[in-house]
Amino acid sequence: MEAADALASRPRRSVGRRLADLFHGRPGLQVGSLLSGPVAWLVVGYLGSLAVLLAAAFWNVSALTGEVSQTFSLDNFKTLVTEPVYRTIAWRTIRVASLVTITDALLAFPIAFYMAKVASPRARSALVVAVLMPLWSFYLVKVYAWRTILSAGGALNWALEPLGINGPGYGTTAVWLVMSYLWLPYMIIPIYAGLERIPDSLLSASEDLGASPFTTFRRVILPLAFPAVVAGSIFTFSLTMGDYITPTLVSNNQFIGNVVFNNITNNLPLASAFACVPIIVMIIYLLVARRLGAFEHL
């Protein structure tokens, strides 16, 4: 009875008020309704497309008409496993992706470390801009620039000539070099962010306890920054696996992306099946990365 009275005596409230009450103190609900638009777009546009891709991998192209027939079969995967050329291409792609990742980690760490721990605040923000600027744009121009640099009469051979050596020319080495170049900022930024999170007091403590700078680096900084390196490696690895423009411009070798792109008009099911290879590799990679704690550094 009393409860009913209390309810009745409460002032009438607008819908907006009641909505505000509903949302108050429920961050999950707030975020949920804010995100419903983009999530819907991603689910329909992106995951829906991915589902179609997976389905298409099991379809077939009729040998007679060249039309795609939407019947289930494992033929595409059989082709991929039995034809040695596809194995070679997949292996070459994964190998270059790994090499690019290692190269970028080695190049990025000192730069990121300098930015995070040594540079003055002014120099730091200038460096962040210098690293971020080329990251955001003109991908194709960068690859094109390398194509001219690596060409027979290009700047690299010109610079190496006094030393009596020749540049690598076009080929898998060139792909490795250009990809390392392209994705370097994607490695620098996560490592920089990871190093910035390490409090300076920790480094002082290590020093006070008698550790040399090298020991501090090896026993304190490296273990703490490692997840950030893994986070950066997700980009370098994934971007290398998906790129088919760079191999076209600076080599004659095929990578996974080239096979997918070349088959898209003639044999879409085979292209879809081969596109599953980077997906599977990335799923494994992401699972390992999660175990290593990389996701907190994205």
Added chain:
Amino acid sequence: MRLSTRSKLLLRLAVVVGLAFIYIPLIVIAIYAFNSSTLLEWPPPGLTTAWFPKAVEDSSVRDAFLTSMKVGLVATTIALVILPIALPGIVTGVALSDTFTQVLGVSLSLLTVIIGHATFCIVVVYNNVIARLRRSAPSIDEASADLGADPWQTFRYVTLPAMRTALVAGALLAFALSFDEIIVTLFTIGAGQETLPIWIFNNLFRPNQVPIVNAVAVIVVLLSILPVYLAHRLTREEEGVAGARAGGPSIAEATATP
């Protein structure tokens, strides 16, 4: 951290080498744009500015430029109104292409390019906004409610102004990305249509087009560097000293890979 002079010097050297690695190819291509010879030989025999007017007058370059602008603007708008995940761009491209041609039965056109671009543009805008929201205190919204504002008013007068620069920065970055995108574009564009990067790609292998390609390349660099720089300024001003922290850019760039 206290470092010896020698290790500091070594670190500086690493930074200089890294930055040189990042910027020398761009400088090389910028110099080539002024190359008086039509051949790609290094060093260029002489310099000229003749290629820029030629590039601007070229009708196919103009068409491609307009197409790029259209795609960039519409995709950015979609991304802003609706407010990827670490999968390679080729997967996005082939997946969208499959869906358009096989399931929806739509022929590839500018519209399909825009939808493709919007998909990654959303991620960029979203990341910028979410980074800003994370930094703003929820107590501001509560204060607004305590002062009698309804949720719409709170959104209109408190939340939105706080997000405004993040939205603009996200939009600028999304535009720059769209302007430069080629992988998803190649998969989703119809026959006979060209965005500026596709134009460059199609003309790369034609020896007589080399000087114009060089000039267009420099134009593309200038056009995409401007929005990126503005976006950076916008987020930096808003965040003040805290802006030196990399939380924003690192998250923003994280999933922005096309």
